[in-house]
Amino acid sequence: MTHDRPTDDHTFEVASDGALALFAGVAALAGSYAAVGFTPEWVAAPVSAFVVATTPDAVVAWSIQTLGDLGHQLSLLLALALTVSLFAVAAGLGTLLANKFSLPSPPFAGLACVAVAVALTGAVTSALAAGVGAALVLTVGQLSAGSGDSSSSSARRRVLGAVAGTLAFGGVSAVLGAQQGSTSQPSSALDGPNSDPSGTQGDESSEVESLLADADSKSLSVDGLEPLVSEKFYQVDISNVDPSLEADSWSLKVTGAVEEEMEFDYEDLTSLPAENRFVTLRCVGDSLNGKKMDNALWTGVPVMDLLDEAGGLPDECCVMLRAADDYFEEFPLSALRNGFLAYGMNGDPLPRGHGHPVRALIPGHWGEINVKWLTEIEVLEKEQNGYWERRGWHGTGPVETVAKLYATNVRDDGTIQVGGQAYAGTRGIERVEVSTDGGNSWSDATLSEKLPGEDVWRQWEYTYEASDPHEVVVRATDGTGTLQPKEKRKSFPSGPTGWVSKRIEP
Numbered sequence: 387m388t389h390d391r392p393t394d395d396h397t398f399e400v401a402s403d404g405a406l407a408l409f410a411g412v413a414a415l416a417g418s419y420a421a422v423g424f425t426p427e428w429v430a431a432p433v434s435a436f437v438v439a440t441t442p443d444a445v446v447a448w449s450i451q452t453l454g455d456l457g458h459q460l461s462l463l464l465a466l467a468l469t470v471s472l473f474a475v476a477a478g479l480g481t482l483l484a485n486k487f488s489l490p491s492p493p494f495a496g497l498a499c500v501a502v503a504v505a506l507t508g509a510v511t512s513a514l515a516a517g518v519g520a521a522l523v524l525t526v527g528q529l530s531a532g533s534g535d536s537s538s539s540s541a542r543r544r545v546l547g548a549v550a551g552t553l554a555f556g557g558v559s560a561v562l563g564a565q566q567g568s569t570s571q572p573s574s575a576l577d578g579p580n581s582d583p584s585g586t587q588g589d590e591s592s593e594v595e596s597l598l599a600d601a602d603s604k605s606l607s608v609d610g611l612e613p614l615v616s617e618k619f620y621q622v623d624i625s626n627v628d629p630s631l632e633a634d635s636w637s638l639k640v641t642g643a644v645e646e647e648m649e650f651d652y653e654d655l656t657s658l659p660a661e662n663r664f665v666t667l668r669c670v671g672d673s674l675n676g677k678k679m680d681n682a683l684w685t686g687v688p689v690m691d692l693l694d695e696a697g698g699l700p701d702e703c704c705v706m707l708r709a710a711d712d713y714f715e716e717f718p719l720s721a722l723r724n725g726f727l728a729y730g731m732n733g734d735p736l737p738r739g740h741g742h743p744v745r746a747l748i749p750g751h752w753g754e755i756n757v758k759w760l761t762e763i764e765v766l767e768k769e770q771n772g773y774w775e776r777r778g779w780h781g782t783g784p785v786e787t788v789a790k791l792y793a794t795n796v797r798d799d800g801t802i803q804v805g806g807q808a809y810a811g812t813r814g815i816e817r818v819e820v821s822t823d824g825g826n827s828w829s830d831a832t833l834s835e836k837l838p839g840e841d842v843w844r845q846w847e848y849t850y851e852a853s854d855p856h857e858v859v860v861r862a863t864d865g866t867g868t869l870q871p872k873e874k875r876k877s878f879p880s881g882p883t884g885w886v887s888k889r890i891e892p
């Protein structure tokens with residue numbers, strides 16, 4: 387390497403030390419992921435929670451409206467970068483210390499990473515794996531350096547070795563970590579035929595099956611339109627890494643302005659007679675024709691079945707529901723009285739992303755008060771703001787009526803078919819009308835048959851002939867006979883309104 391001048395050697399070494407520490411940081415993140423997957427024990431989880439907690443409310447509000455899901459991804463990316471930096475500093479300091487006393491640096495750097503990881507998560511396996519990752523990559527780097535002719539070329543080999551090591555280790559970790567996700571599938575009362583000694587489980591699952599079959603047969607078959615039970619249910623979370631709760635150790639506290647505070651466990655809940663309900667959810671932050679609206683068949687018990695057992699609730703003003711991700715939402719007690727505690731979804735245990743083991747479903751209200759990973763029901767005497775209300779939203783009330791326009795198909799016979807879902811919470815949908823001339827004249831759309839339940843959407847479909855470009859407009863009338871307002875309003879702060887329209891060019 388004739389172009390390497392000796393004066394560069396020191397610079398090379400310092401730079402390669404820094405690069406190595408950085409790769410050790412990446413490997414620590416990867417090692418921990420391999421051990422525990424995308425769970426709260428992963429070293430990035432507390433850093434991500436910190437990022438979420440310290441992001442100014444104004445930035446959160448802006449990000450939801452303008453970036454949507456991208457905001458979540460950026461915030462996770464920032465958390466990953468911070469985590470890597472943290473472990474890079476730890477590995478760097480470990481290396482410096484080891485060098486000072488002429489000790490082998492990889493184990494020292496690894497130990498420093500273990501210490502940082504334990505401080506972050508308190509999880510030993512996750513921390514050890516982080517340390518092993520860092521030490522491994524540093525060792526590969528050292529071995530690759532060999533005893534080179536000049537220290538600049540050996541520094542280069544060191545870095546290249548560490549890059550290769552990090553890529554290999556990171557690849558294996560990604561695979562292992564993803565498997566952690568699937569092996570930690572939630573288990574619950576819905577899991578097996580033997581899990582309920584009372585023998586009601588068989589009836590339960592056959593009721594689920596017949597209800598799902600009913601929904602399937604009532605679904606309109608329109609290309610580009612999801613069936614009445616969503617295939618992919620949207621997800622909205624305040625945190626990047628969801629809580630990972632075990633049904634066995636879960637409990638629900640009832641606190642605050644009650645005669646006697648109570649606590650229920652999973653067994654208490656699932657030993658009550660189960661009910662299956664279709665319930666549609668929509669996020670207050672959904673855009674007018676967005677995709678944050680879905681329907682599922684939920685298994686659980688009415689809130690009052692659980693609370694009545696222990697003497698019921700007072701006639702106070704409101705409740706605060708609290709969750710394992712430090713989420714909290716407040717709303718009127720009257721809404722909770724009709725609420726449902728769900729532990730199953732479409733015949734499966736409630737998935738982790740939707741609140742395993744238990745979530746609340748509050749009929750007709752915006753999604754945000756349907757608290758997931760529910761841990762506490764606090765009865766309040768005075769109103770308080772919930773998580774989103776502190777951030778300027780007003781999303782605790784009943785949903786607005788909406789008719790979404792999802793499918794626009796030009797069919798083989800030249801006709802045009804449009805379709806979507808319509809939802810008005812507990813008011814129900816009575817009618818959907820379609821205009822194909824920008825709102826001058828209206829025709830009734832075909833509606834899917836009603837599913838049982840007091841808070842369920844319906845599909846609509848309309849087929850017509852047209853050859854020139856035109857504007858399709860859709861509007862719904864709810865069960866009280868009220869036509870939805872035409873005026874378009876954005877989602878912040880109290881949910882979107884307006885008639886959905888789309889230009890069609892056949």
Ligand SMILES: Nc1nc2c(c(=O)[nH]1)N[C@H]1C(S)=C(S)[C@@H](COP(=O)(O)O)O[C@H]1N2
Pocket residue numbers: 619620621622623624625667668669670709710711713739740741752753754755756757758759760
């Ligand atoms: N614990 C907890 N519950 C929560 C949330 C959350 O971030 N944490 N998000 C809420 C919001 S804003 C909505 S729209 C619904 C979404 O439910 P889903 O993710 O099952 O679709 O859950 C609500 N419940």
Ligand SMILES: [Mo]
Pocket residue numbers: 622668669670671752753754
């Ligand atoms: Mo939401």
